[in-house]
Amino acid sequence: MPNWSGAIKLANRTLIGLLAVVLVVGPAAAKKKATAAPVPASVPTAPSVAGQAAPSAKPAAEPAKKAESPGAAQPQSPGASAPAPAAGNQTVNHDALLLRIREALKFGNSQQVRDALNTLTRLNTAEQKSLLPELKKTCSSPDPLVLRKMAEFIGGAPFNDLDEELTRFLGDKNNEQLFFSTVGALAKKKPASALPAIIKEIKEQDFSKPGNRLPDAVHLLTIYKDSSLQPFLMEKLNAADTYADYRSGILKYLGETKPWSETTKSQVLKLYKDEAEPLTVRGSAAYALGKAEIAEAKPILKETLTKIEELKSSDEKKRYTRFRMQIIASLILLKDNEVREILYAMARDDDELVRVRAIHQIGQLKIAESRELLEYKSKFDPSMKVQKEAKKALALLDGDKSVPTSTPETEKEK
Numbered sequence: 001m002p003n004w005s006g007a008i009k010l011a012n013r014t015l016i017g018l019l020a021v022v023l024v025v026g027p028a029a030a031k032k033k034a035t036a037a038p039v040p041a042s043v044p045t046a047p048s049v050a051g052q053a054a055p056s057a058k059p060a061a062e063p064a065k066k067a068e069s070p071g072a073a074q075p076q077s078p079g080a081s082a083p084a085p086a087a088g089n090q091t092v093n094h095d096a097l098l099l100r101i102r103e104a105l106k107f108g109n110s111q112q113v114r115d116a117l118n119t120l121t122r123l124n125t126a127e128q129k130s131l132l133p134e135l136k137k138t139c140s141s142p143d144p145l146v147l148r149k150m151a152e153f154i155g156g157a158p159f160n161d162l163d164e165e166l167t168r169f170l171g172d173k174n175n176e177q178l179f180f181s182t183v184g185a186l187a188k189k190k191p192a193s194a195l196p197a198i199i200k201e202i203k204e205q206d207f208s209k210p211g212n213r214l215p216d217a218v219h220l221l222t223i224y225k226d227s228s229l230q231p232f233l234m235e236k237l238n239a240a241d242t243y244a245d246y247r248s249g250i251l252k253y254l255g256e257t258k259p260w261s262e263t264t265k266s267q268v269l270k271l272y273k274d275e276a277e278p279l280t281v282r283g284s285a286a287y288a289l290g291k292a293e294i295a296e297a298k299p300i301l302k303e304t305l306t307k308i309e310e311l312k313s314s315d316e317k318k319r320y321t322r323f324r325m326q327i328i329a330s331l332i333l334l335k336d337n338e339v340r341e342i343l344y345a346m347a348r349d350d351d352e353l354v355r356v357r358a359i360h361q362i363g364q365l366k367i368a369e370s371r372e373l374l375e376y377k378s379k380f381d382p383s384m385k386v387q388k389e390a391k392k393a394l395a396l397l398d399g400d401k402s403v404p405t406s407t408p409e410t411e412k413e414k
């Protein structure tokens with residue numbers, strides 16, 4: 001008879017083992033399936049190729065459609081249209097701009113007129129000249145702000161049709177800001193008709209009282225290089241009540257208007273040698289002697305420079321910094337190149353102010369041999385003021401006429 005009890009026990013053991021395997025392997029496999037990386041849509045598995053192909057093609061098509069959208073939106077923004085109609089659109093827009101400027105000049109308030117004048121630079125010369133009737137009428141505006149903006153426009157205009165208006169502006173005694181804008185415009189355009197008005201302006205001024213109009217008017221006379229006022233201004237230079245700053249301005253004018261008479265020469269030399277005079281006046285006299293190429297001044301200037309260089313006190317020498325620099329500049333103008341090394345040494349001085357002044361003077365003298373020094377200073381000097389002045393000096397060496405030739409703020413005597 002078969003042993004059924006043993007067979008049953010064996011079957012039970014086998015069943016229990018199988019259940020254990022299912023309980024262990026089943027959850028682990030499910031977990032592994034859940035954490036497995038998703039299959040990219042572009043690379044579907046064999047069973048799902050048909051189902052995945054369509055969805056994967058749709059995302060690929062959408063970026064292509066987006067890439068085309070800027071082209072479709074271009075006509076909505078000015079200047080972004082297709083190349084073919086662009087020329088036509090520009091012409092229409094330019095004509096529209098011209099019309100808006102014309103209307104603003106005719107009917108606009110003060111701010112609108114000034115805005116229109118600012119916008120004129122977007123027009124070419126012919127288009128600007130087409131507005132001459134409106135612009136001439138604007139020159140008679142009662143608004144001082146409009147007149148000031150008008151003077152600035154005339155100064156930069158590429159034509160001379162409105163230059164005569166500057167002469168009329170110069171006669172306005174009540175609008176200081178208009179005067180300064182007119183001076184700037186006259187310095188650029190230099191219409192001959194303005195010279196008599198400039199001379200009249202100078203002669204009418206009170207030389208004993210400080211002010212801003214007289215120095216600017218004398219500066220204009222310097223730009224015009226008109227020597228007709230030499231005798232009149234020499235009288236003012238020697239007058240006891242003439243303001244010191246005006247005397248320096250007169251000397252700068254004299255330096256630019258040569259040749260000098262023997263009287264002018266002897267008076268300027270006497271002024272330079274007079275140690276009772278302020279250093280600002282003596283320094284301007286020194287520079288004028290160099291600009292006017294007065295050769296007999298050379299030994300006198302060199303003697304003064306030697307005395308300053310021999311000073312033992314650095315503080316005392318510093319007091320003469322600007323005066324010393326003006327003497328050096330004058331000697332260089334008189335072809336005494338030995339003093340250049342002193343100027344270069346000042347450009348390497350530890351004092352920032354001394355370096356600024358020296359670099360400024362090198363730029364004004366346009367010393368070509370100093371380019372390497374200036375390039376170094378423009379990049380590596382520890383002072384931003386020195387770097388800025390060196391960049392100006394390099395621009396002057398390169399013939400940039402837009403660089404202002406006036407002395408920097410740091411040059412002013414304390």
